[in-house]
Amino acid sequence: MNKFAYSALVAFVSSLLTLITIVWVVPTVAETEGKVREISLDELASHNTADSCWKEIEGLVYDVTDFIDRHPTPASVMTEWCGRPSTEGWVDKGNGRPHSAGAEALLDDFLVGYLAGADVDLDALNQPATGSGAASAERPATAVDAGAGRYRDGSYYAEAEPGSRGTFGIIEITVKGNRIVGVYYDELSRDEDGTVNYRKSADMNYAERWRRVSGGVTQLSTYPAYEQMLIEQGVPEGVDAISGATGAYDAFVGLATEALSTAR
Ligand code: HEM
Known part of the structure; x- marks a missing residue:
């Protein structure tokens, strides 16, 4: 074999060995x-x-x-x-x-x-x-990621004073793993014996009346939207008002803040 062919072979074999070493030593x-x-x-x-x-x-x-x-x-x-x-x-x-x-x-x-x-x-x-x-x-950065919404595990409840029609807002917030995992907001009324006899979240007549004046926005979509925003953001301040539902927004944020004040 001439000198040139020999050096070429040595160079080829050594680069092959280097390659094998890299593949073998460096993990994927x-x-x-x-x-x-x-x-x-x-x-x-x-x-x-x-x-x-x-x-x-x-x-x-x-x-x-x-x-x-x-x-x-x-x-x-x-x-x-x-x-x-x-x-x-x-x-x-x-x-x-x-x-x-x-x-x-x-x-x-x-x-x-x-x-x-x-x-x-x-x-x-x-x-x-x-x-x-x-x-x-x-993933999108949220208040949850920032650790702003860390609470003690448990269920937290707050209830507003009854308004003129006798209904009152309530909120139930479930915290698991130090985060809000469930929120239920509603307006209720009760019989004298305490039995709940009305839930606005299921009042289709009210939804129909609200729909006519608000151009489509009703409690059927806004209550779940507020609930979802609180779960996602982790703090009441992170919940945005939905246009056409600012009354429910004020009540929701007020009750959420009250309920969570005992969860810190
Ligand atoms: C893939 C199968 C799963 C199904 C069918 C399922 C179904 C559900 C249902 C029915 C609810 C309650 C209703 C609601 O909040 O709207 C819920 C809530 C929830 N689930 Fe799951 N789930 C699944 C997996 C998971 C896993 C793997 C996790 C773990 C991270 C998880 C975390 C949560 C949380 C934190 C909530 C509270 C509401 C929320 O943040 O969306 N789920 N899930």
């Missing part, structure tokens, strides 16, 4: 993170019980076992999806509404990996985690 992005690894459908399916409950949501796989008891529904709503691709249950809680940004922020804590073949941005996932979750960088 997913391996460095450890937390974010590929998970097959079979592996996902093997975690299909309340004792080990994994769910795939939008390509990512979460171990939500510890959250089953904290989820604000009977456990069966959660366990029905264990071991399964669950985006459908996530984006529609069964009432046509998706989970809140607050719920999404909770998800990060449960991340175990991504489903094989899922179209996920591994580079983004493997960014050094800011806060608790690897994917939090993609």
Whole structure:
């Protein structure tokens, strides 16, 4: 072999060895993170019980076992999806509404990996985690993320004085994992024996009258919207007034502030 061919061969073999060393020594992005690894459908399916409950949501796989008891529904709503691709249950809680940004922020804590073949941005996932979750960088910043809405776990209730028609506003706020996970706001009235005999949230005649004067806005949409905003923002100050429903806004924010004052 002439000198030139020999040097070319040595150069080729040594660059090949360098390449092999790099591939062998430098771990893949997913391996460095450890937390974010590929998970097959079979592996996902093997975690299909309340004792080990994994769910795939939008390509990512979460171990939500510890959250089953904290989820604000009977456990069966959660366990029905264990071991399964669950985006459908996530984006529609069964009432046509998706989970809140607050719920999404909770998800990060449960991340175990991504489903094989899922179209996920591994580079983004493997960014050094800011806060608790690897994917939090993609998510909108809310008061919940900033920790402004941290409360003691429990149920908090406040009730307003009855107005001229005898109805009064009430709010019930559920805090789990130090965050607001459920809000119920309504205007009620009671019989003398204390039984609730009226809920404005279910008063279709009132909705119809309100619709006519407000150009479409009614308590049927504004009460849930205020509830959702409080869950998402974590603090009453984060709730925005909806035009045409400022009376309900004032009552909602006042009661929410009162109820949460005992939760700090
Ligand atoms: C994929 C299956 C799931 C289904 C079918 C489901 C269904 C529901 C339902 C019916 C509610 C109560 C009704 C409502 O608030 O409008 C709810 C609320 C909630 N769920 Fe889930 N859920 C699922 C998974 C999860 C997971 C994995 C988490 C964990 C982060 C979670 C966190 C929450 C929270 C924080 C709420 C309070 C309301 C909100 O923030 O949206 N859920 N869910």
